[in-house]
Amino acid sequence: MTSRPAPITSSELANLWMAYQEKTMIVRVLEHFIEHASDEEKQLLQSHYNSALNNIEMITSILQQEGAVVPIGFTASDVHNGVPKLYDYMFDIMYLHMMTKVEMSLYALFTGMSYRKDIEDFFISLTSESQAVNSQATQFLLEKGVLARPPFVTMPKEVNFVQDKNYMGGLWFSEKRSLNTVEVSLIHHAVETNLVGMQLMIGFAQVASDQEVQDFLAKGMKLSKKIEIDLGEFLRESFIEPPATHAGKATTSKTAPFSDKLMMYNTSLLASFGLGSNALGGAFSLRSDLPTKMAFIAKDIFTFAQDGGKIMIKNGWMEEPPQIEDRNQLTK
Structure with a gap:
């Protein structure tokens, strides 16, 4: 006989709620970007879009099992299809690159604030997904020449300790x-x-x-x-x-x-x-x-x-x- 898992904590409830807000927003933004994306861009955007929808379903399921109301977040009424694109060449991938940085930070933090194993595993998976998409977006933008690398430096040849008080x-x-x-x-x-x-x-x-x-x-x-x-x-x-x-x-x-x-x-x-x-x-x-x-x-x-x-x-x-x-x- 399998025992029922412990109820989710206040931290886990809060973080699931915050993740729901962010994920429902992201899918609405991606819907506009996907509508106007090139085939090459669309593949990366669609992958993250599909993952976000699956994650929203997972959060909804957990909250319903716990007897908690599902947030409203952002719905179809928050995106207007069939309108001209708001941003030009490559912005959609640049936005994805920026937002997955936000996601990586959020979900890594949420992982450390989780105590129930299934919730912890869920946020670990969200962190991993965001890292993977960020990596893909980074390489995509580098290949297109629209992302500037940080400066290269001469490699250090010895270890030094700070001596100067200034x-x-x-x-x-x-x-x-x-x-x-x-x-x-x-x-x-x-x-x-x-x-x-x-x-x-x-x-x-x-x-x-x-x-x-x-x-x-x-x-x-x-x-x-x-x-x-x-x-x-x-x-x-x-x-x-x-x-x-x-x-x-x-x-x-x-x-x-x-x-x-x-x-x-x-x-x-x-x-x-x-x-x-x-x-x-x-x-x-x-x-x-x-x-x-x-x-x-x-x-x-x-x-x-x-x-x-x-x-x-x-x-x-x-x-x-x-x-x-x-x-x-x-x-x-």
Whole structure:
């Protein structure tokens, strides 16, 4: 006789709920991209689309077995088929490359927060899927010449330890050393992500139906550009050109393929990812001016994310996560 597994924990419920939101959003975005993709692009997009649908079914099944309501997430009403494409050459794969980075981070975190074996295995599989698609997207974009590799460096020939007390300098009048490879990698990642994010915001802003949403998304476009310029300057000071690409631009279409609700959620998700990336960048940077710059960027992203949350709540677009029972009510 097989015993029933333990009920899912609050962490597992929360993470399944968050995964459902992200996966239902992704399938809606991919539906628009697949409609306009070349045969070569469509193969990669369709594979991730099919996996996302299967994952949504799995989450639905788990929640129903636990007696939990299935979230609304994003439905067919959040994508408009038959409209002109919103983004040009290769943006669909560039978007997939960016979003699978978000997925890898989310699902690896969710795996570590899972205690029931089947839930843990599920998030392990989601992490593995995202890693595989990200790898395919990376190689695809490299082959097409639209993804800039991080700079090559001379390989170290010996191990060194920091001797100079100014190694962690960089603020005000202290002498700045050249960036190390850890710092270059984190900056390159941030610039690359914001380049795609900026084009995403440009497209979203020009098709949003609500003026407040349009203004907010335009602010997101300017914030992405500012981050790209500010961090790119660190690379230029070390005589390294920041990543750039000729592909993946927003078209001139004014017809929205997505609902304002979906565009706001996608923007919110990327803002949360940006906060995490900035925290990581600040933590691993040993030149004092870098963590300081990351802190200012994080403040701007946090303020931007808060403004977005207020707009979503105002319009009834923010689905509430599962709530812990309010025990205080028992004492009243």
